[in-house]
Amino acid sequence: MLPIIVWQHLTVMFCFKLNGRIISILDSFCYIIFMQESWRNFLQTQHAVIENDHVIHFGGLMAELKHAQTGTILVDLSHYGLLEVSGADAQKFLQGQLSCDVSAVNINQAQYGSYCTPKGRVLVNFTVLKKNSDWLLQCPVDLCTPIQKRLSMFVLRSKVEIKDCSEQWVRMGVAGEQAGMLVEQVIAPTKSDLDESLALSVVHSAHTSIVRYTPDRFEFITSVEDAQKLWRILSEYARPTGAASWRRREIHEGIPVISAATQEQFLPQMINLDLIGGVSFKKGCYPGQEIVARTQYLGKLKRRMYLAKIATHEVVAEGDEVFCTEMQDQSCGTIVNVAPSPAGGYDVLAVIQQSSVTTGGFYWKKPKGPELIIGTLPYSLL
Known part of the structure; x- marks a missing residue:
């Protein structure tokens, strides 16, 4: 069991403010960049070996992979980025662009989805979340900028803003036998909000969102200022490992991640998105919908x-x-x-x-x- 002081620490850090100072747009930009550099420096103090802004390991790749088979792991997920879609027409816009039923996403329920070419080929697949009135699309960080630009081409006169907010949030994951217990202790006051019967259930606090992928794999999306404190708390009970341990978990769960090397090669069904809730065959049109639906109903996969x-x-x-x-x-x-x-x-x-x-x-x-x-x-x- 985690000590009660853990939640007290988290309550304090979730209420953190920038000394009450109003930050200008330029100040804010510089602050985010500085803090993300601070996050990389912090991980290095924790003995992380980092290449191209991805954590490779914390001292030994194979030892970490073996530990992940039976133990609990803590993983930096900076290889994922976030697009924020906001505005009065955001839901309607996304419903007309993504393969999943965006209307089924709410603040406590995320969903898998994809964005396709007119020929039905997947350009990127996402975890789609809702935080307050905004939508977050998580995908490989190197695809965020090109996908942001492509989606923005179709905003036209809609009241929609799309921005890359990857630098604004730190992503980290916990997985393994003790992961569920660890997360329950961290979010004790709101435990009932994390639906244990559903995959991709979500719970939010002021500055942190927790996504439950499976009973023993969770992701924290937290503010930059809170990340170091949260990492220190979690690392007392979970072993820090490189990104490969997390990728291997996704692979064994059958969760695909389209990368720059595999863009436009597959229909959503080819990568099993229809089997994990990433495709809706009851919603209206989206890019590639006709081909995706024809493949489904004519049995030509x-x-x-x-x-x-x-x-x-x-x-x-x-x-x-x-x-x-x-x-x-x-x-x-x-x-x-x-x-x-x-x-x-x-x-x-x-x-x-x-x-x-x-x-x-x-x-x-x-x-x-x-x-x-x-x-x-x-x-x-x-």
Whole structure:
């Protein structure tokens, strides 16, 4: 059990103000940039090894991956960014742009969704949250700027503002056997608001939002000024690890993340978004909706996303091709996401030809290359 003083610390930090001073737009910008640099410096004092603003590990990648199998982990999620969509027409605008039913999202319920090209190919997929009257779209941080610009092209006369607020918030995650207990202790006064029967339930305090992905995986989206205090509290009970431990959890849960390497390669159903609530077939139009719906109702989906393991010492990358015995020299799939396995090699999500799954014989990067061993996802593909 966490001591009562934990919540007292959090209550104080959630009420933090900038000494009562009114900040100008320029001051605010400089403050955010400074504090994010401060956050990176803080992580380095915690022994984080950081490359390209991503935490690689806190001293030993393989040891962290092994710990994550049975222990509780704490992960910096700066590899994710946030787009904020606000204004009187924000919900209507997003409903006409994203594949999910945005009207089903509320302050206590998030949802997966995607943004597609007119041909139905996924440009990016999100976790969609609502905070107060604003909407937050979480996706890989390097896609935030291009997606913000593309969405802004369609605002026209709508009362909608889209901005990249990645620098305004710090993202961190806890996962593992003790994660649920840890989060319950942290949010004790509002515990009942975090619906334990639902995936993607959300609870908010003044400066922190907590997303429940599964019973043992949670994300904190917290203000920059509160992040260091929160990290210190959580790290007393969870081991800090690099981003690979979190990615591996997402992979085994069958949650895809489209990156720059895989944009415009898949329909939403190919990456199983329809199976995790990321596609609505009852809402109105959105870019690519006609093709997505036709594929669904005519049963023409030939490829699905599968969990697999690849035993290799070479580096496996998102966007790599997959081959199979049945199709010989012709590619039959693509690597969507990848994370190193504590047993060696890599765990991956791969979109592959469904008709070939029963016959087997899948290979990475070239015919007769390292074999993909198909695993089992936590949801049915039927």
